[in-house]
Amino acid sequence: MISKINSSITLIILFIISPVGYIFSQEEITRQELKDHIQFLANDSLNGRFPGTVENKMVVDYLKNDFTANGIFYDLQEFTARLKGDNSEVKTWNVIGFIEGKDPKLKNEIIVVGAHYDHLGVKEGSIYNGADDNASGTAALLEIAEKVKANQKLLKRSILLIAFGAEEQGLLGSAYFVDHPTIPLDSIKLMINMDMVGHLNEENHVYMGGAGTFPGGMQLMDSLGIPNQVKPIVHAGSVAGSDHVSFYNKGISVLGIHTGGHDHYHKPTDDIENLNLDGEVKVLNYIYSALMAIATSKREMKFIPQD
Known part of the structure; x- marks a missing residue:
């Protein structure tokens, strides 16, 4: 009982103070901020961030507050999710941020950066915190957004940041977003998705699919490995398995980035203690480098379908 109370107090403190600390966007992705975000998102008191719950809405508010504090909040997109277990319908949201590019023409070309924030909830008395799946990706979205905002003056293309529900x-x-887009769908030139980016292995492998869906993607993603101390696969x-699939099916170039499977996947042991936070900082700097290489250049971006 005492540990549960302490956990609840920690959750409340993090919820209150975390967004306040981001009034000024920082130019570096830090381990401490990353840890703070994941500690909130994967806290026992959030009961696994299941759609339709009070705890799920607390996450939505946290994300909105963080985007607002960084001056990038754009929209809260409400939709109805039909749950797998009992086929019931619940209300949940996509949380959307926007950072406008500076080029008069290219700012109308959008790069989407996304991650899902929901997880599996509570099953048979066990909390499925989903620290890697996908508190790691959601925290990555917040940290990358903050760094991009700090360097907004460098952008030619604009960035849309989406924390997906359900x-x-x-x-x-x-799926709801691409069927009800808040911007013209044909303006989106690339979608980068981060799902489970907190388990960088000893070989520093970062895995991705979809690098062939835009010109020069394979070469770009390979070339950024050494400068960021990772080994891209x-x-x-x-292209399968997470939210980037919805975009690919609409004829949009994608990158689905992750650090691989592990024994804690979809288990109650997927907790922050089992993450490699130092490794995730490397992964985030790698993703940021790729994003900025595209967003600050005039390189051609077009969809190339893959088998």
Whole structure:
């Protein structure tokens, strides 16, 4: 009981103070901020961030507050999610941020950066915190957004940041977005998705699918490995398994980035103690480098379908 009370107090403190600390966007991705975000998102008191719950809405408010504090909040997109277990319908949201590019023409070309924030809830008395799946990706979205905002003056293209709801129920948040886009869908030139980026292994492998869906993608993603101290495992296709699929199915170039499977996947042991936070900082700097290489350049961006 005492540990549960302490956990609740920690959750409340993090919820109150975390967004306040981001009034000024920082130019570096830090381990401490990353840890703070994941400690909130994967806290026992959030009961696994299941769609339709009070705790799920607390996450939505946290994300909105963080985007607002960084001056990038754009929209809260409400939708109805049909749950796998009992086929019931619940209300949940996509949380959207926007950072405008500076080029008069290219600012109308959008790069989407996304991650889902929901997880599996509570099953048979066990809390499925989903620290890697996908508190790691949600925290990554917040940290990358903050760094991009701090360097907004460098952008040519614009960045749309989306925290998707109800991914675990069948990619529902991303499916809703592409069917009800808040911007013209044909303006989106690339979608970068981060799902489970907190388990960088000893070989520093970062895995991705979809690098062949835009010109020069394979070469770009490979070339950024050494400067960021990671070893990319780059696939031209292999587009499956997470929210980027919804975009690919609409003829949009994608990158689905992760650090691989592990024994804690979809288990109650997927907790922050089992993450490699130092490794995730490397992964985030790698993703940021790729994002900025595209967003600050005039390189051609077009969709290239893959088998």
